[in-house]
């Protein structure tokens with residue numbers, strides 16, 4: 055069939071909106087009509103050329119929501135008309151990693167997904183001239199229609215608005231999941247969140263949901279303060295305004311009761327900056343503080359700290375897709391949104407048409423948007 059897509063033809067170039075051919079789903083695959091897609095930093099990372107694994111030409115996008123239009127042979131868990139959220143981290147429930155129960159990093163289709171093709175090694179997308187176009191993160195939500203493996207689709211309730219719950223396909227789940235699945239924050243905790251963008255705000259609302267007492271937000275942009283407060287931040291720190299080192303300032307701020315050491319029970323990096331990651335680890339409490347890396351650092355960047363920081367009981371953790379098992383957890387997060395336990399609407403600052411998708415990237419570069427969503 056023909057569908058309309060924003061194609062990344064080469065690194066560093068704006069997306070080109072064009073008609074493309076899409077082959078129907080093969081065995082174990084599902085065709086989805088996207089209704090909405092968010093534009094995430096990871097799309098920008100790949101489009102810019104900074105991602106060493108980025109492949110072109112490709113159809114980017116990994117934060118979508120839509121409706122099943124056709125299922126391939128052998129597909130049992132989904133049928134035409136089902137509402138779904140694409141998963142860049144699938145959940146096959148059969149591979150060694152899924153069966154371990156210890157991780158959300160399903161490995162069943164990892165190799166082909168990284169190469170921009172379906173599990174059988176081929177792409178379903180071609181140009182109208184017949185040249186292949188690659189898939190991206192197994193999703194390609196910047197196309198009005200896409201084909202995905204059944205194991206990479208979460209079935210969600212029918213009454214959830216596509217233009218909001220698409221954000222659960224990456225940002226919301228990553229931030230909230232980092233708190234609930236990775237850090238396992240308990241009620242009454244203290245926490246510091248570095249970076250109050252689309253991910254950091256969701257860490258903050260995850261902390262509020264988990265019942266944290268003190269939620270310190272750290273950002274070099276004071277314009278982020280008001281929105282972070284709306285989502286539950288209790289204290290704001292602008293590193294540019296702190297005299298002296300940031301870490302002692304933060305540990306001092308977290309001292310309570312008869313604690314003379316200070317440091318937060320949980321800290322989170324949502325900046326992708328390796329110096330910030332170090333500050334996050336070192337501002338976690340001696341003896342038990344856990345620090346979670348969410349941000350994706352530039353290619354080749356490395357983290358550093360003195361080993362004594364870990365010897366004295368701090369733990370350094372990381373999380374992908376918030377540790378969420380997509381088919382199991384994403385429908386629950388959609389319910390939390392529909393039940394008013396979490397908020398999404400204020401974070402969707404811009405809504406665009408596919409033809410204007412490049413404006414979404416401009417808004418991101420200018421720091422003007424939290425999330426831009428394309429509505430088909």
Ligand SMILES: NC(=O)c1ccc[n+]([C@@H]2O[C@H](COP(=O)([O-])OP(=O)(O)OC[C@H]3O[C@@H](n4cnc5c(N)ncnc54)[C@H](O)[C@@H]3O)[C@@H](O)[C@H]2O)c1
Nearest residue numbers: 249250251252253273274275324326348349350373374375
């Ligand atoms: N682990 C995952 O599964 C996953 C998923 C999605 C995104 N990410 C990553 O999370 C990171 C954050 O994404 P986002 O969409 O929230 O980005 P964003 O640009 O919206 O937010 C980043 C925030 O960090 C602030 N910041 C930058 N440098 C800082 C510094 N030195 N100190 C304090 N604050 C600073 C910025 O002002 C901004 O508010 C990115 O690296 C992204 O690639 C990871």
Ligand SMILES: [Zn+2]
Nearest residue numbers: 094096224225
């Ligand atoms: Zn993303």
Ligand SMILES: [Zn+2]
Nearest residue numbers: 146149152160
């Ligand atoms: Zn698996």
